[in-house]
Amino acid sequence: MAGPPDEIKELSDTFDVMLERLDHAFDGQRRFIANASHELRTPLTLNRTLLEVAVDSDTASAELCQLGTTLLAVNARHERLIDGLLLLARSEREVADRAYLDLADVVEHVVAQVPPGPVVVHAEAAEAPTTGNSVLLERLVQNLVENGVRHNAPQDGWVRISSGAGPDGSVVVRVSNTGPVIPRYEVPSLFEPFRRLDTDRLAAGTAGAGLGLSIVRAVTLAHGGTVHAEPREGGGLVVTVSLPAAAD
Numbered sequence: 001m002a003g004p005p006d007e008i009k010e011l012s013d014t015f016d017v018m019l020e021r022l023d024h025a026f027d028g029q030r031r032f033i034a035n036a037s038h039e040l041r042t043p044l045t046l047n048r049t050l051l052e053v054a055v056d057s058d059t060a061s062a063e064l065c066q067l068g069t070t071l072l073a074v075n076a077r078h079e080r081l082i083d084g085l086l087l088l089a090r091s092e093r094e095v096a097d098r099a100y101l102d103l104a105d106v107v108e109h110v111v112a113q114v115p116p117g118p119v120v121v122h123a124e125a126a127e128a129p130t131t132g133n134s135v136l137l138e139r140l141v142q143n144l145v146e147n148g149v150r151h152n153a154p155q156d157g158w159v160r161i162s163s164g165a166g167p168d169g170s171v172v173v174r175v176s177n178t179g180p181v182i183p184r185y186e187v188p189s190l191f192e193p194f195r196r197l198d199t200d201r202l203a204a205g206t207a208g209a210g211l212g213l214s215i216v217r218a219v220t221l222a223h224g225g226t227v228h229a230e231p232r233e234g235g236g237l238v239v240t241v242s243l244p245a246a247a248d
Contacts, residue, residue: 041079044075044078044079045079047071047075048072048075048076048079051068051071051072051075052068052072054068055068055069055072094222094224095132095133095136095222095223097133098131098132098133099131099132099133099134100129100130100131100246101129101130101131101132101134101137102127102128102129102130103125103128103129103130103137103141103163103171103173103243104125104126104127104128104163104164105125106134106137106138106141106163107123107125107141107161107162107163107173108123108125109138110138110141110142110145110161111123111125111145111161113142114145114149117149118155118157119148119149119152119157119158119159119177120157120158120159121145121148121149121158121159121160121161122158122159122160122161123160123161123162124160124161124162124163124164125162125163126162126163126164126165127163127164127165128163128164128165128171128172128173128245129171129245129246130171130223130243130244130245130246131244131246131247132223132243133222133223136219136222136223137219137223139215139219140173140215140216140219140220140241141161141173143212143213143215143216144161144173144175144212144216144239144241145159145161145175146212147175147212147213147216147239148161148175148176148177148179148236148237148239149177150212151177151179151180151237152177152178152179152236153178153179153180153235153236156178157177157178157179158177158178159175159176159177159178160175160176160177161173161174161175162174165245166242168242169245170225170242170243170244170245171242171243171244171245171246172240172241172242172243173240173241173243174238174239174240174241175238175239176232176236176237176238176239177232177236177237178232178234178235178236179232179235179236179237180235180236181231181234181235182231182235182236182237183231184230184231187229187230187231187237190213190229190237191213191214191216191217191227191229192214193211193214213229213239216239216241220241220243223243223244224243224244225241225242225243225244226241226242227239227240227241227242228240228242
């Protein structure tokens with residue numbers, strides 16, 4: 001008759017099998033997203049080329065140019081969505097090949113690329129050495145800044161981004177912004193794909209794909225870090241990403 005040790009081993013083996021099946025399921029889901037993204041990107045690229053040729057044609061009427069411009073904007077949004085899905089699928093794996101970088105350099109580079117607009121972006125980039133994938137970490141910072149600019153106040157809006165050492169020995173990137181008042185219970189859902197708040201008023205004038213913060217979370221977890229968000233008093237959001245510091 002089987003005793004407790006045998007029952008424990010059987011439960012442990014069952015649990016391991018379940019974890020393995022879940023891992024295969026997640027791998028299959030990521031492969032599907034990546035393959036679907038590649039397949040969808042090709043016709044969108046072709047559509048963009050055809051529209052650009054039609055709009056730039058000497059024989060194009062004013063109505064055709066207006067229609068073409070509208071369709072190009074729609075096509076561009078779909079391209080951003082596909083790129084976001086592909087990046088999300090890619091960034092949900094732990095980063096194995098890591099290189100040294102300073103998040104202060106990443107912050108300064110990303111802020112320098114922000115086009116002039118009604119929302120003012122302030123940067124306080126202090127030294128924050130870490131290791132990771134430079135492309136993914138740049139995208140993390142870029143998404144934080146773009147999210148702060150997009151979901152902002154219609155007038156006199158600002159975004160503040162800082163980098164530096166955390167109190168626990170980690171390195172931190174923190175982004176705060178003005179914007180609509182966000183209920184605290186709504187904050188966790190903002191990290192889910194395609195999630196937007198109904199109260200958002202888009203200062204930049206264009207809607208995002210709804211993947212910005214979900215990509216931030218995926219990249220953060222893939223680098224062994226944590227991300228936390230909380231409503232800012234008076235409106236807006238404060239998002240803090242903590243990553244392991246680089247070894248001396």
